[in-house]
Amino acid sequence: MIARVLDVQNLTVDFRQDGETTHAVRGISFHVDKGETVAIVGESGSGKSVSALSTVQLLGDSATVGGSITYNGTQMVGASEKDLQRVRGNNISFIFQEPMTSLNPLHTIEKQLRESIELHQGLRGDAVRVRIIQLLEQVGIHDASSRLGAYPHQLSGGQRQRVMIAMALANGPEMLIADEPTTALDVTIQAQILDLLADLKRDLDMSMLFITHNLTIVRKIADRVCVMKDGEIVEHGLTAEIFANPQHPYTRALLEAESTGVPIAVDPHAKIVAEAENLKIWFPLQTGLLRRTTGYVKAVNDANFSVRAGETIGIVGESGSGKTTLALAMMRLIRSEGRIVFMGHDLHGLSDRQMRPLRSEMQIVFQDPYGSLSPRMTVEQIIAEGLTVHGTAAGKPSRQMVAEIMGEVGLDPALMDRYPHEFSGGQRQRVAIARAMILRPKLVVLDEPTSALDMTVQVQIVQLLRDLQQKYQLAYLFISHDLKVVRALSHKVMVMKRGDVVEAGDADAIFDAPQNDYTRELMKAAFG
Incomplete structure (x- = not known):
């Protein structure tokens, strides 16, 4: 008989704050057997992490946990802190996302x-x-x-x-709870971590509860799947059966939520918005009292490319390959050598004052909508921040411009007086996009803009970026380790490794017939 390590029955979790109660988990039941991996899948706010943290009562004083959670037959709900401490870290261990x-x-x-x-x-x-x-x-x-x-x-x-x-x-530990442990990692590193977890689970005969929103990962690692939505498990079963024959509409929506489509064709005669020639970014390593330079971190070596109006260049590679450094140099936010031309202006040697009129035409959207928006500012203040610096369009009040751009990115303008914490992750990323787009830029750097988002929200954001690009003929530098998203949005691709551009060209050619071994490794990790 297979031993049942964790048994959760009719679990409820309520949070009470400022006199209001939030029902985060609504009567779910699942179990994990000895040596088994069970995945809990769902989007942000579905109750996945709350369910996992409740197993050893890590939710804090504002949470009320009901139902039954037993570990090897020992009841965790209502257990003393001393008993819980014996289980935490010893018998049940956690790996977190970040x-x-x-x-x-x-x-x-x-x-x-x-x-x-x-x-x-x-x-x-x-x-x-x-x-x-x-x-x-x-x-x-x-x-x-x-x-x-x-x-x-x-x-x-x-x-x-x-x-x-x-x-x-x-x-x-006898059981490992992994809460989104690969979300922030490159595809090749993600594959390595998943292989490592699978090997450790087998070698140490552990059980694993794996929390994720990425169904591609679930297919690789889980024996069984529980699909959560709005605090409830809407479908559960063997992984192969769930993927082959999903029964619930929400499960089918998750399985279908992959960024698809192709970028809109670019006019070959469209104006070149930005170009780089022999771009090099080396950071000196200085030691000693006199700060002598003893070497260099070679972040980017001899990069050459150009991007036209309405065109997207996807920049891919692992962390530390130089992707973001390259993009920041193009915006003159860090020093570089070589030639950078933006809208016909050679940026080399321009002072901050001379750069200022060009700043409004080059904008950036960051990876983390949680960290890039000030929690102390309303959405209106955040989006209008650039207008405060660069000025508004003649005859248009700032609030009207904010309302218009919010409508364009799919946000209700009536929400502009709210704060970032009152929005979902996808809505916050739309706020970040609105902040960049309100100045009607020519070049937008998109630095991992979808990696922190749920799969269905990723699809929406990619479509939004595609629509905005077509409408305003924007040039994008799109940095990502998600090659499926890169393929859906990019006309050209640059593959970077340790500061070198190891392969570059039309996106179709790179994806269909990669020439470099490293590119082939990336493709294999992303697409199998």
């Missing part, structure tokens, strides 16, 4: 792993260090002993996530 918010930026990797091991295992001194090195090597961090003194910011995104996995495994 390691930079989970790891302490002021402590070294060794110190953070040491705290967990000393707390739960009672090891001391050199024995702890030996265990830490063993864990780091187990999760695939090479030359682990040399990384013990590193701080989180000195590691790549993939390395940070491996450290988080090492912390989760430190005490040999």
Whole structure:
């Protein structure tokens, strides 16, 4: 008989704040057996993470948890803090989505792993260090002993996530709860982390509860799937059966939510908006009291490209490849060598004052709509911020212009007096797009604008960007590690690796017949 590790029956979770009650989870039931991976899938706000955190009562005082949650037959709902602490970290461990918010930026990797091991295992001194090195090597961090003194910011995104996995495994848990552990990672790193989790689960005979909004990942890793919507499980079953024959309309909508379509054709005679020749960005490494330059971080080496009105260049590559650095240099936000021409103006040597009239015509939309919008400003103030700096169109009041651009990006202008926390992730990204578009720019840098969004919302944002591009003949530099989105939006593609452009050309040619080994590796990780 297969042992049932986690059994959740009729789970309810309510949050009470300012006299109002939010029913986050509404009577769900599921279980995880020994050695099994169960995925909970759904969009933001569906109750996935709340359900996972409730398993060991990590929701805080504002939450009221009802129903039954048993771990190996022991009731977790209503358990004492002492009993819960014995289970947390020892028997059930968590891996979270964003390691930079989970790891302490002021402590070294060794110190953070040491705290967990000393707390739960009672090891001391050199024995702890030996265990830490063993864990780091187990999760695939090479030359682990040399990384013990590193701080989180000195590691790549993939390395940070491996450290988080090492912390989760430190005490040999029976069950691992992974909450969106690959969302912020490049496709190749994502594939490596998924393979690592699958290997560790098999080798250590662990059970896993995997929380995600990405059904492609579910197909690779899960034995069974629970689909959540509005706090309820609307469908559950074996992974193969759910994918082959989804019964619920919401499940079918999730499975169909892939960015499709092709970019609108570009006039070959359209004006060149921006171009770069022999663009190079090297950051000096300085040491000693006199700050002597001892070497360089070669962020971008000899990049050459041009983008026309109405055209999108997709820039792809792993974290640290130079994608964002290249785009920031094109906007003259960081120093570079080489030639940059924008709307016929050679930007090399222009002072800040000379650049100012051009600033309104080059805008940027960032990856994280949660972090790029000020929580203390209303949506109207956020969107109108550029108008305050650059001025409004003659005869048009600022509020009217905000209302018009909100309508264009699919937001109700009646909401302009609200604050960012009152909007969903997709709505916040529309606010960020409206802030960029209100100045009617010629060039827009889109830096991972869809990676933090649910799949169905991604499709909406891609279509919005395509519509705005056609309407205003915008030139886009589209930075992304999601190659499916890149294909849906880009006319040309540049593939970057460690500062070098290893392949560039028409998008169809790059996707259908990649010439470079690294490009082929990216395609395999993204499309299988």
